[in-house]
Amino acid sequence: MNNILTISPSPHIHSGDSVKKNMRDVIIALLPAYAVALYSFGLGAFIVSLTAIFSCLLFEFLIQKYLIKGKFTLGNYSALLTGLLLSFNLPSNIPWWIVVIGSAVAIGIGKMSFGGLGNNPFNPALVGRVFLLFSFPVQMTTWPRPLGWASSYLDAETMATPLALIKNAIYGSSVSLNQVPDVVSLLTVNTAGSMGEISAIALILGGVYLLIRKVITWHIPVSILLSAGLFALIMQLVNPSVYPPFYVHLLSGGMMLGAIFMATDYVTSPMSHRGMLIYGVFIGILTMIIRFWGAYPEGMSFAILIMNAFTPIINKYVKPKRFGRVKK
């Protein structure tokens, strides 16, 4: 017999799933929102996103090659995804060199300093974003008006985001709430904000794709949206002259982008479904606390990063439901 037989323990088949396939699916799911970003912000969105992607790839490559001297990992698309997500969290009129710095922080500090994909406690793209928000507060909060390819990259006409208007109302401006865009604008394209967050519809579309492809489960997005929505509804009922209807909160700012794409990051979210629900509920509540009473109009990034820090402890104490452990 010439055959040499392979011996290995069962199972002898595999689902064919891979890290690369999951990352690719998330990138595909981001495409509708990316299209909206290009349509609304034109050249700026194009430059910011390509800069972020290219610098994330470059930094991961350089760190792998010269610092870690580890396995080549660009092929699994995770650095590309980090770059794309980082750019989604930036205004499209931000100077390109700030984007490069943000990418360096996201990849270098957020991911590679912990040993690369799988070992980072915090969402790398959000580490980059929050670093930029603290370091370049002016550039990070100057929002271009969505004028499409007509708008200029750096000297874009600016406008306030819906959440900034809502914050002004909380601070006492009586006319501010009337200027918040209507639901149709919030769902589609007609608001200011980070380049990837302005169209709730496009983001939800991507979320549905991720659910169908079983890349994510419903637990995190739904628990975030429900808890945040409920909180917003309570405040709306308490004082409708200061707090806008709950759906405005759900459709504006980083809510959809955060709930569907940022909080569901595999590495930094809990492992069990029950853990995911707890994690999601707290993100929703924290986001709304920051939106209502914090210094910043938007709290999604902070809420996710805070809950990232709690993920290990959730994993330790919240176990999945075991078989055969029913109490009689």
Place this chain on the structure above:
Amino acid sequence: MEMKTFKIGGIHPADNKFSANVAIETLRQLPSRVVIPLSQHIGAPATPIVGKGDKVKVGTLIAKSSGFVSANIHSSVSGTVVKIDNFEDAFGVRKPAIEIEVEGDEWEETIDKNAKIDRTFNLSSEEIIEKITEAGIVGMGGATFPTQVKLMPPAGKKADTLIINAVECEPYLTSDHRLMLEKGKEIMIGIQLLMKATKVNRVIIGIESNKPDAIELMTTLSSRTMSVEVCPLKLKYPQGSEKQLIVATTGRELPSGQLPIDVGVIVQNVGTAYAVFEAIVKNKPLVERVVTVTGKSLKQTKNLLVRVGTPMQFVLDSVGGLPIDTGKVVAGGPMMGKAVSNLNAPVTKGTSGILVMNNKESKREEMENCIRCGKCVEVCCMGLQPYLMMKLAEKAMWKEAEEEAIYDCLECGSCSYICPSHRPLLDYVRFGKSKVMQIRRERNLKE
């Protein structure tokens, strides 16, 4: 119709049941020699009662059950005993077996080879169990637990339901499916005999929805008896696992560490029910079984009725031999079957299939970092955390592994199957589980 299934975990591998429409074929050609292992079941090996030079026929008892959990072994051929020795089994372990040189094909006179079904039998429960014990019947699904042991509940425990496991959730395998289609009437008689033996008057036959023809046939056949009910099940692996099947069909969740009888259930494989029919109605001991010979690279896949003791190589030759690009041969299904290292080793009572995989299918992908996606946790049908148990096993943290209930693992392989990083989760869990079980045994001995 909303079909039943188990609630926690589970996966949906491609079922690849290529041989589902291929009728069972008897492998008429016999090898020149057969090697019949003395341990084809869980429990103590049987004790040989023949010696070198003895003449045997098909069905002659050649080794006797040597304990409570053990099983009789019969000759599957007629000829002369040439050797009683240790032989290398399919997985490279030397185990005691009896080698017989085949001469002709003479059967014991007591065996009824007539295809006619005689329904007139009047046996008591004890007599049925005795005949099953004599015939050396073991669980035919692959677990090979001696059947009579399951039929005799310990004092104080009583079963109210008999579940017939016709799930066959392993991809590729079709032997149970074909058996139901071709021997449905016989299986129903076997089930009635099992009912009588266990004094149970409720039977549930669990069949997965990918076998609609079998569901239909068994439903028709059981419609005459009020107490037998066919339960179509939603396709999900590992539904054929005892615990998952019991909860899917009856809603009873077997507590950790307990046996089906503790929740009033006895589970028997559909192939076992057929073997029981043959043993009692035809007086035929367990000397042959249906083996699915399958694989993507094979020109033809078959369901072969093979004599126990026939070398696997001989069986493979009957379907045209191993393709040139063969990388792995698996005894059983792809999820829980074992990779074969010695093709000269025999088919045994528990060999439900021989799966041929090509070079490409045989190799695992390179492992990557755990990306903590939680998919292993999601698919674990016991509600365990495979990623964590792997880490604990890697670091030899046995106390923590025990706290994580690593001993509950069924080794179904869903975690390794689903892992996008291709991490060998089950390899580590299996290692950790054996360590923890050893520690528990030692502790129990001390107490």
